[in-house]
Amino acid sequence: MTGPANTTGRIVVITGAAGGIGSRLVDRFLANGDRVVASDALPEALAQWRSGYPDDAELVTAAADVASEEDCRSVATIARERFGRVDVLVNCAGYFPFTPFEEMTADGWRRILDVNLTGPFLMTQAVLPLMRDQGWGRVVNFGSGSVYDGTRGQAHYVSAKAGLVGFTRTAARELGRYGITVNLVTPGLTVTKAVRDSFPQEILEAQRLGRALQRDQEPEDLVGPVLFLASPDADFVTGQTLNVDGGKFFT
């Protein structure tokens, strides 16, 4: 293996980087001495988000809709031109609206699959040459604990995230020969600002009570598991799903 032998100085591409969980990941990789290509959908919002970091932070932004093949290729081009390689890809972008099954349209269904399932496929393909050439790489996909309980109103999203289990296992098998691992993290309901603003307190309380560890799940709770999967400590871990939900009981 010719890639990074330690856990710092890596080139890390993160989609959904301006989001609740993505931005905590950016903070941690930067604090760790890594360099980050932070991607998110809206150029203005991404620029606004970037302005919260010092100018000299090892942080480059790349606006992209992960559902667009061209946009994903442009993120890889930015990473290549700026840093010459990619060590870690975190497919964190996600879009999770609620739509009752009977009101779900085919177009709505397709869009959610495009963002949540096709997006990680397109991003992984786009950065693949930049990992393959160095014989080392880490792909961490973001699934969702909703696949275990079939969250109401999210047939499209739950189906897309369940698809990522299969994508992760097959991609792991095909890319292992290049020293690339592919794993999946499935968070429980995580109290980002968007969740805090939009979910009723009763739902958050029910989540707390349904866990072995009876507190809110915070974005920071996903950071350690992702850092582990991105590290050489996880060299022999691939095709796996790491469920991070505080020990939720399914009764």
Ligand SMILES: NC(=O)c1ccc[n+]([C@@H]2O[C@H](COP(=O)([O-])OP(=O)(O)OC[C@H]3O[C@@H](n4cnc5c(N)ncnc54)[C@H](O)[C@@H]3O)[C@@H](O)[C@H]2O)c1
């Ligand atoms: N918050 C939770 O409770 C929870 C639970 C399970 C799984 N997840 C997953 O964790 C990941 C991060 O979620 P979060 O809670 O930080 O959500 P968030 O909404 O705070 O962040 C998601 C980010 O993805 C970006 N995004 C949406 N559509 C995009 C597109 N087409 N192209 C590029 N970027 C796009 C958004 O702009 C946003 O910045 C997602 O994949 C989500 O499905 C979240």
